Amino acid sequence: MNRNSKILALKYRPQTFNQLIGQKVITETIINSIKLNKVPNAYLFTGIRGIGKTTVARIVAKSLNCLNGIENICKDNLCDNCDAITNSSHIDVLEIDAASKTGVDDVRDLIEFSRYGPTSAKYKIFIIDEVHMLSKQAFNALLKTLEEPPEYLKFIFATTEIKKIPITVVSRCQRFDLSRIKSIELLEYLKKIKDKEKGNVSDDALKLIVKISEGSVRDALSLLDRALLSLESNEELNLNVAQKIFGYFDKSQLIDLFELILKGEENKVVEIYRKIYDQGVEPKVFINDFLELVYYFKNINSLNLESTNFSLNDEEFSKIKKISSNIESETLLLFWQLTLRTLEELDIVSDQNLSIEMFLIRLMYLKSLKINDYLSVDKDKIKSLENNKEDENIENEIKSETINQIKNVAQEKKVKLEIEKEIKNEDKSSINTFNQLLDVCTKKKEIKLKYELENNVNLVRFENNRIEISFNDNLDKNFVKDLSLKLFEWTGVRWIITFSKLKGDLSIKDKEKNKKVELLNKAKKTQLYKSVIEKFPDADLIEIDSSKKN
Incomplete structure (x- = not known):
């Protein structure tokens, strides 16, 4: 060498x-x-x-x-x-x-x-x-x-x-x-190399290099080499210059943008993002940095400045801590999920920049939904949901209410108008119980909808054209839209469907499973079963035909 x-x-x-x-x-x-x-x-x-x-x-x-x-x-x-x-x-x-x-x-x-x-x-x-x-x-x-x-x-x-x-x-x-090199240790190492090379590099620029290198010494030295080669004599490599060289932007801009999102300042949010984009920042880099920022807002109270891997300075750290005290965890979890989904969308859109702008606008819109009736959830229901901290399904609940309902509002209205014209002369069904709803699904040959109701829905409350449910991860993303349209078609009345943090009753499928297990356990306690097992030790009872009666 x-x-x-x-x-x-x-x-x-x-x-x-x-x-x-x-x-x-x-x-x-x-x-x-x-x-x-x-x-x-x-x-x-x-x-x-x-x-x-x-x-x-x-x-x-x-x-x-x-x-x-x-x-x-x-x-x-x-x-x-x-x-x-x-x-x-x-x-x-x-x-x-x-x-x-x-x-x-x-x-x-x-x-x-x-x-x-x-x-x-x-x-x-x-x-x-x-x-x-x-x-x-x-x-x-x-x-x-x-x-x-x-x-x-x-x-x-x-x-x-x-x-x-x-x-x-x-x-x-x-x-x-071999472990990743700790940020502090790598920073001190780069300072020594910088001094040996007589490079004029600020500590903030070195911290940025440490962050980008992700614990790799070779990556850090290569980045430092690249930065030093781009400098003119007697010119300092400060944070602003380093950000331009490596395609990164000032995190304070992102924090300001995040704060404006929470305030609903749409024009200012788009304006700040466009300035960031004009700096040469790639949409995927932006969205990954946004994810990182959401993480810091959610966990800032359990972090210190060093554990942020130099992504933040003292002022930014303090600002995030101050802002985060006024943000609910549910909101941040919602932001995290939608940001991940947007990261996936970037691979299928032709203009990623426009996708990011729409993503930021959606965040403001989703934030506002938590305090109005747009999702057909009244204020008392929201308050009860927020006070119940034991339910682990808040993330899925918010995601489903927003992403699966909001995206199709305009389309849903159009479909409803068409349906209203078609059903004027049809007889309307009366649906007062969950079982009646299942019967109507069978009668109308809505097999897929019946399947979702029986297998993936847990009923919490059913009354006055209002259905309150919880659900499992297998629920179809279009379930709420499909059920709302069909109920309106069948009854001529607009129904309100809300998601609850309560677990509700077992699904029809789970009830059947439990009933089967109960019958098997009961049968295994009978003298007949014991007699069979004595003569055939390897035998096992696996099913009972409950439809046949003695």
Whole structure:
């Protein structure tokens, strides 16, 4: 490796365990095993990209083969072995990219080569990077040698996909899971590199780099390298410049936008978003940052500034904490669900920018729905729903009421007008109970609607052209719209359908299941059943035909 390389990720690649950051426990374990001469047959390093898997593999190879021993391993004046391993030219330390040598023949060649002892080092070492790329046959060919290699042979594997490696291979290795580098530790590391490179970079810009890198040292150094190359002499890389370079925007703008959404300031919300979009921010980047902000608003009281991974500064953190005290958790859960759905929609729309604008407008509209009668939920009902904190279905309730009803308001009105014309001369049905509703569904051959009512609906209340229900996750998204239209068609009266936080009665299907279980349990207590079991111990009662009577 060229130690004078201008690429920071290579120039500052750790050469000894002391230079590694964020992997203290792992390095201490490896060093102790070498000192005690308890070196495993194979090491397996796993973790995300850019946290030092291959780097640790090379350091282990040097630690095993250094002419000065592990106690006095080379730091500056490298011995012949350490120098050759550093430059990837040691004859006894072979680095293999498993992505390009995946076949069983490649592994057989490797095994054949392992029959010969080391030439100039203590150990012959095979470093296999991205080992999960090996084929199944290649892994099988490696098993025997991996379990009982010659004393002079050591394997070091590195992978980002530990689940793709057969368990038979993993069990023959000493596994080490390298962790993401903590934000504070990575920030301090970047400050040292910045000072060595004499780069004029602000702490806020470095924090942004730390956030984008997501705990990867290589990513962080690559971003810093890119930022430094974009600067003119004597120019400072501040947060604003860094945001432009990396395509990120000021989080304070997003917090202001969020606050305006809560206030229902539609024009101002759209205006701020358009300014953000004009800065070159991609819609998916915006929506992901919006998701992150919703998370902070929901959990700000359980977080500290460090745990936000430098996404927020002190002022932004305090502002979110202040605003969040006036927002209900149900509202934030609703925002989270709709934001996730919008993220999916971005892949199917041609103009993602317009989709984001409509998403922001929908958020304001949905927010306002919680305090009016648009969803056919009166104020007393809303109050009772908000006071009942034990129900875990608030998220599904709000999502269904809004997304499944609101999106189709205009279309529903149009359909209703057409229906009104068609039913003028038809006889109207009288529906006063839930069972009568099921009978009408059967009579009108509305099989799908009857299925939903019997299987996925729990009745809470049925009275005065008003149905109050709870439901399970299998309920069709168009159920409320379909039922409302059919009830109006059948009765000539507009019905109000609301979702309740109460669990309600069991569904018809669940009642039938419970009845069946009750009959089976009752039958198993009879003398006849006991007599049959005595003669046929393997027999079991699985069903009772309750339609037949003795």
